[in-house]
Amino acid sequence: MSLVRAACAAALLVAGIDEAALATTQNVIFNGTIAPTCTLVVATNGTMTASPDLQSLSSHNGGGSAGTVTLTTTGGVSLSVDPVTTMTVPSADSTSTTWTPTYSAAGAHAIGETGSATSITTPGADLVSVHLAGTKGGSNRFANGNYQATVTLRCE
């Protein structure tokens, strides 16, 4: 019985080898096109603190922190921040403030702190730090209360 089994197995093996030897090969071609893409994932919002002379409210000041965003891109895109247009200030603050958003990036692309648009040509992932600084001139000072701003980080 075991002899019959062995013979059958051998016959199947030979038949398989025969089949493989006769088989032809075909190339299957895969094409793929990736258009410029970009993903922004906000990790943390920022915090602004006042300077000792109360003329600066900034994420750069001691105790302040930048907002962080993860950028992943194929390249062929541009990164920028918009001027701050909407700001909530306490009612006691009636004087004008100049708001300056900036960003920097570390990772696949090293971008020094800037407020201008940056062209990203190569693929990779970065951690983008977003800062916001408000300054008052002359004798004006930041007031007691809550300030809130929204910085738009754009990838296009």
Add this chain to the structure above:
Amino acid sequence: MKHARILATALAVGLAPIAAKAQSMSPMRGEINSFTDVFAVRVFPANPYDRKIRVEIHVYDQDFQPVDARVSPNVFQLASQASRSVLVVVPFDGAAERKVRICTESIPFPNQQTQIRAQICGKFFGRRKS
């Protein structure tokens, strides 16, 4: 025929994760020819976060001025890791061609002192054919 089926299945399996998870909006570039007074673009915003976010779609011209386009839907909630299609219909307003930006915007962590609005903009060029 069999090879075609295998190829189609492989492409579908291979490309599906890219479309579903790896982008905040796709496509980000496009040229559209239209024989009418408007041109239409279908974009797919995606939510890369592990929780639901509110998404807004805005259409701007080259100077970032709002364009009176029809966006459906223009505001919606998007589940974690999900994407959905949005139809944008842009009028030519009498011009032979028009360049617009279609932007996906979201503020994933609202009510903070310094909020960050993430904005992904695609550039689209519509050309009117007569």
